[in-house]
Amino acid sequence: MSFQPDEQHYMQVLNLLTNASNPSKEVVADVWRQFEEYSKRRDFNCYLAAIMGNTQHGMMERQWAAMVLKNGISDNFEGGIKPELSFILNQLTQCIGHDKCIRKAVANCLSMLVRESESPEVAAQICTMLNNQNPDIVSGAMQTVYNMVEDCSRLLFEDSKFNQITQQLIPTLIKFMSHGDQTMREQALWAVVNLFTCCHELLLLRDDGNLAQAPELPDVVKSHIPSFLQNIMRLAMEPPNVQKGVCRGLVFVAETNLQMLTPVLKDTFEYMIMIQNTYLLTDNEDVALEACDFWSAVLDEVFTTDLFQSKVNELITIFLKSLTYSEIQHSILMGQEEDVSIPDKAKDIRPQWSASNATEETSDDEDDGDENSDGEEDPLTWNLRKSAAYNIRLICLRAKETKTEGSFLSVFMPEVYKRLMCQDWETIESAIFAIGIISSYEILTPTYHGQLLNGLLVEGKPAIKHPHPLVRSILCWTIGRLHSEVQEQQLQDLILGAVLETVGNDRSKLVVDWAARALNTILEKTDGVTPPQVNAILLSLGKAFSFCQVRNLKILLCCVISLCELVGSQLDTPEFKALLMPPLTSRWEQYSNEDPRLCTLMDCMSQVAVALGPGFQPWAEGSYQRSVQMLIRQTEIRLKSDYHNGDGGDELLTPSLSLISGLLDGLGSSIESLVGASPILFELLLTNMKDPNGEIRMATFGLLGDLIKWCYPHIRPHIPNYLVMMQASLINVSSRKTCSNVAWALGQLAEKMGPDFRNIGDGSLAPRLLDQLIKTYDMSTFEKLLQNVTVTIGVFARVCPDLVAPRLAEFIRPWCKYVKQLDEDDELTNSYLGLVDLIRLNPNGCFDSFANVCDAICSWEGITPQVQKQYYSVLQLFKTHIGAGWDQYIQQVCWIFFFFKMLSTAHFEILFSRIRVL
Secondary structure: OOOOOOHHHHHHHHHHHHHOOOOOHHHHHHHHHHHHHHOOOOOHHHHHHHHHOOOOOOHHHHHHHHHHHHHHHHHHOOOOOOHHHHHHHHHHHHOOOOOHHHHHHHHHHHHHHHHHHOOHHHHHHHHHHHHOOOHHHHHHHHHHHHHHHHHHHHHHHHOHHHHHHHHHHHHHHHHHOOOOOHHHHHHHHHHHHHHHHHHHHHHHHHOOOOOOOOOOOOHHHHOOHHHHHHHHHOOOOOOHHHHHHHHHHHHHHHHHOHHHHHHHHHHHHHHHHHHHHHHOOOOOHHHHHHHHHHHHHHHHHHOOOHHHHHHHHHHHHHHHHHOOOOHHHHHHHOOOOOOOOOOOOHHHOOOOOOOOOOOHHHOOOOOOOOOOOOOOOOOOOOOHHHHHHHHHHHHHHHHHHOOOHHHHHHHHHHHHHHHHOOOOHHHHHHHHHHHHHHHHHOOOOHHHHHHHHHHHHOOOOOHHHOOOHHHHHHHHHHHHHHOOOOOOHHHHHHHHHHHHHHHHHOOOHHHHHHHHHHHHHHHHHOOOOOHHHHHHHHHHHHHHHHHOOHHHHHHHHHHHHHHHHHHHHHHOOHHHHHHHHHHHHHHHHHOOOOOOOHHHHHHHHHHHHHHHHHHHHHHHHHHHHHHHHHHHHHHHHHHHOOOOHHHOOOOOHHHHHHHHHHHHHHHHHHHHHHHHOOOHHHHHHHHHHOOOOHHHHHHHHHHHHHHHHHOHHHHHHHHHHHHHHHHHHHHOOOOHHHHHHHHHHHHHHHHHHHHHHHHOOOOOHHHHHHHHHHHHHHHOOOHHHHHHHHHHHHHHHHHOHHHHHHHHHHHHHHHHHHHOOOOOOHHHHHHHHHHHHHHHHOHHHHHHHHHHHHHHHHOOOOOOHHHHHHHHHHHHHHHHHHHHHHHHHHHHHHHHHHHOOOOOHHHHHHHHHHHOOO
């Protein structure tokens, strides 16, 4: 039974729509309240559709009806084509050819109806209207199809009920690309392009983002690409938005089936160059962006062709021009040129997270820092500048791969030099940016290094003193990347000096920010710095701390962290501490315990404590007590919020745990009295081991290992409770950083307990823990976890060899692989000594892996006399065990392993030199 509107209800809804335009706020508020009430009625949308299709009503009422109807379809649709929805569909299709404004509103509603109903019948009825003889109806139908493709592309490809509609729709739209009406051509073009690109994106998602090989297009798309190309070429000289669609369509074909472009590739190249040149630095720069993106789609395939090489000079020039900031980008990036004394605006302040504040599973990879940031404030927004930079990278990389970097530089560098000599800051900035783009590919020769750095930092009017902040900021980004590539010490010192001068004295927050990032990059990548350089770094950072605000604070603290990691205990001098500590303690005292700015500051204080060691003693008690107070407060917040991140408590909890760990790493047992005076810490540890946040658990188990190592008498009574959580966390290898810290803490515990570790949990727990450690080799690829597992198994072998020896054959090969990755310290010595103990007890357990054992031991360049002596005894054990066939065995086994690259050449020679001693 079809829906029949009630006249009284009809008039009530019409009156509401009339009053929606009333200038009185009170009247409008009352209208919307009544709309909410009416929307609960099942037939409310029918009345809106009826009013919308009635030409006797005013345009304002009909447009209001369309807007409310679209929201109503989206919010209240229950599925299925019920009588009410059949009525709505009928009313909408009847007015699809009405006034242009109404056609647009109808298109929005019909598209929403298709999306919510997932009905192929509704979509088919819309597509049928494309064949109507009335041009207004065809126009409305095309607008609807255009909207439907934008809203429902996935439905058209993923729902089998829509297969027939999609098969009929694509050729129909391609045909409309030749329509006499320009608007119809444009909408048809974009509908096809959106359909094709959506199909490609779905295939990539289905293929788990594997870009090694382009996924195969379905026949419904692939079969129509030739006709699509034929029609798209006719639109090449249409208005800008059409040309944008042409470029995007050609990019799609290039990404999915470049061979189809082969006959017209030369014309396509010339067209893309023409489009990018035409719209560069205009209001239609988005058209130039589409053309620029084309090159990244084809470059790998066409780089070595004569056609591309004939265009490469022209392309390099246009890419360099495209690096120039547009006026809009400039206005967004720039504030006042000297603004260090002006308070930060809220929009300029990045969130102050801990160095590892994200959840564990999303933060395993190291932050790339400035390597991929392109020297811009917003790394997420794709624009012409970024696209051109990406293309320059690709050309540079392919030139290096094909050993044609000299040819590339002979074209690239003269253009850069020419742009550096220009007067306008935009061109100079883009040229410096270009240098930074290629700086990480090690293709610039020392001659280029000297010319560039002297020109940018010393001679004439150096860019480092340029009046425009964006020039100085991009220069800092560039020279920070150049530092590790430059080999001459004089040039390295020149870069460091320029960066330090800028960090401490520039008056632009933007420039200070990028100079500090450059300094951080230098400190992370350099092999070392001299004491005078340390002094200069601390002086520069001290100046910056004196005026920096929230915006610059985090990166400055990161510089301190990197310096501590680089020079370590060299900072423990009265002179250096006098420069380093006052700026930090000033901020430490300034911030309250709830201030999120403490996150990075606490991470920084932790690293400073590790670096200074006993020299941090004057600040140890205050740092420790405040950390415990914050740990108590933040744990309470977490518990009250039921562990919901949004309710707080997590951002400061991890830094509190990390700072206590840093104090223990730096000062060791000298703060044992502080730990003993705060027994609540042991309760907090148990609570935070249960936290669902991976970073909190990771930091908690890291602190547990440090407490076992340095304060074992105080933590020993709590070990039974902790072991339950440690075993559960060790099983969950998907939380790999937490699992890694648990493995390390178990090693510390076993070392402290000695042979008694064998008897924990009535003697049943140690075998289960060993079993899980061995299984981890097959369950994870996270190297830090597997290194810690290797260390801990080595400790187990030392304290309870009878437990571990019977299982030697199960883990010896991966153990030998990861022991080679360990730092040369006491842990490495103990691991090797544990291996020797196991081999003595169970020589058959490593008989088949003898070359692996030899390779592992020979990889230790600084092997201690103690381990070397034990190693010879193992070789003697094997020789005795094998007897007369020893010489033949050792040559056969080692040559086989050497042949299959399981034993390196150097280790092969070392092994034989040591065997000859026998």
